Amino acid sequence: MKKILILLLMFSTLYSARVVETNWKHGETFSQYLQRNNIPSTLLDSISKNDKTLLLEIQSGDNFFELKNDNELLQALIPIGEEMQIQIIKIHATGEYKFDIIPTIFIESEYKVALPITSSPSIDINREINYASLANHFSELFKNRPEINFKRLKKGDTMAFFYTQRTRLGKPINEPNITSAMLETGGKKHFVFVNKEGEKFSDTGKIIRYKAGTQKVAVYDKMRIPVNSPRITSGFTYKRFHPVLHRYRPHLGVDFGARRGTPILAAGDGVVTFAGWEGGYGKVVKISHGGGYVSLYAHQSQMRVRSGQRVSKGQVIGYVGNTGRSTGPHLHFGLYINGRAVNPLAHINMSTRKFKDVDIFKTKIVQIKGIKKYKNRLVALSKETPKLHVWDSEQKNSILYKEIDTL
Ligand SMILES: [Zn+2]
Structure with a gap:
């Protein structure tokens, strides 16, 4: 994992090359991509039969990274699925290109947010941090809390939360994960904590789901295995x-x-x-x-x-x-x-959609202990004015270079 970033860094110093974020052109085949980048077709011949099948997994519009020196491609990292990626790399010593499939590299970091509420948490997060998924996650965490009236939030109310985000060369991958959050309204503090399993807790207890009846709804029916006597x-x-x-x-x-x-x-x-x-x-x-x-x-x-x-x-x-x-x-x-x-x-x-009776679930809070530490951390954060990480494209580029430099 480190090796690849070091490799990227070595190339950046050697050539003063640039990392470019781009999209897979609609309908472009892998061999057309090689041709467009002046890569000899011998590279395609060197790819094993099994790996060639994986080339079909590249989707039009997929985001990927290229390391370029002017127009010369030095390296490309093209994702296939969430955990693996295709690597095309120009070997400096021989000038030849090499193809490989390697695990995706990502960095997971914690970010902190403390903000006064001026309209609604979701609008404020979007305006200050420019990250809709984060705003949605925050709203979702405080859903089903009858003691909080979101329409009655006013000046002087605040929010504070910590979240983790995976990034790959500075670009966010996967959804952001708020791990603890506080909403202070009318002088009252409301908390939500999320554990590693994604379960929500309030400051007083764990929020659990329970069956509260049934309802007729459209559901997705089972598919079947496509052969009889499967092996x-x-x-x-x-x-x-x-x-x-x-x-x-x-x-x-x-x-x-x-x-x-x-x-x-x-x-x-x-x-x-x-x-x-x-x-x-x-x-x-x-x-x-x-x-x-x-x-x-x-x-x-x-x-x-x-x-x-x-x-x-x-x-x-x-x-x-x-x-x-x-x-x-x-x-x-x-x-x-x-x-x-x-x-x-x-x-x-x-x-395949069908109509069925399904169980309706409601949530309730079950008392638990031991989240005082996280509570104090949030209260302390709400008194800070932390430097907010803004997810815009300019920022993405600067992080990208910072991450390459520090490794
Ligand atoms: Zn197969």
Whole structure:
């Protein structure tokens, strides 16, 4: 992890290079990207079959970083999933480019905020810190607190809180996490604390959920495993350590071993958004299930559906095969939520909307002890005027250089 930043630093001094934050151009293929950056196509040839499949995980519009000297690309770090990234790097000694897949580097820091309330906490946070997710998280933490009237906040009321934020080269990744917060209104202090498991506590106790009845609502019905008598030969992982290559290689789907010709069944009701040949996936079908869910069925010998066709759960959409980059007949099954690969086995319980009776939960506070220390810390903070960290693009760049310099 440190090595990469040091590498970045070495390059910055050598070339007086600049780190550039950019987006993956819509519809651009990996080989077009290499071409645009004058990288020889021999780099593409050097990438293993398995790694080539991962190139398909790059999404149009994804944020990534480039280290550039004028127009020459010295390094690019392109995320695939949340924990891994593609690294393209120019080796200074030989002038050749190298491809690798490495864990994502991030820094987690604590930030503090103490602010007078002038309109509402959420508006004040947005104006002073320029971070909507943080404002939302603060409001959400004080939700369901009948003793606080948000419409009655007035001059002299204050808020103070600590939060943690993961950053990658100065850019925030994942959501901010408020760990403790205080809202002082009308001379009364109200507290919320959040533990590592994400559970909320007030100053007097733990806020717990309890069942308070049932209600008819739209829910997401279960999907199904896309083959009968499933046999998993390879599971989903962002970080799979390859025993032979001795490197991390993500596998963003689940492989089911099955004989060629075994029927592949739609995991849920939906609409076919793609049925055709796609690089390493060979003959592949993608089905959109609504709610941002898309399932993917790769390496088919024969497809039974066309793009645009409506399918129902359990319907045969094709047959197991060995097309694309595959070492033997199997079904590679992928599941995506809003374009992000997720573990199909963990999320297969969601999708296809139906109406059902579901339990209604309410919250109540259960007495606990031992948060005096955090309370005092917040009270002390509310009397400070800390330097606020403002999340704007200018700031992002300056942090970026600071972080590279300090490592
Ligand atoms: Zn696979």
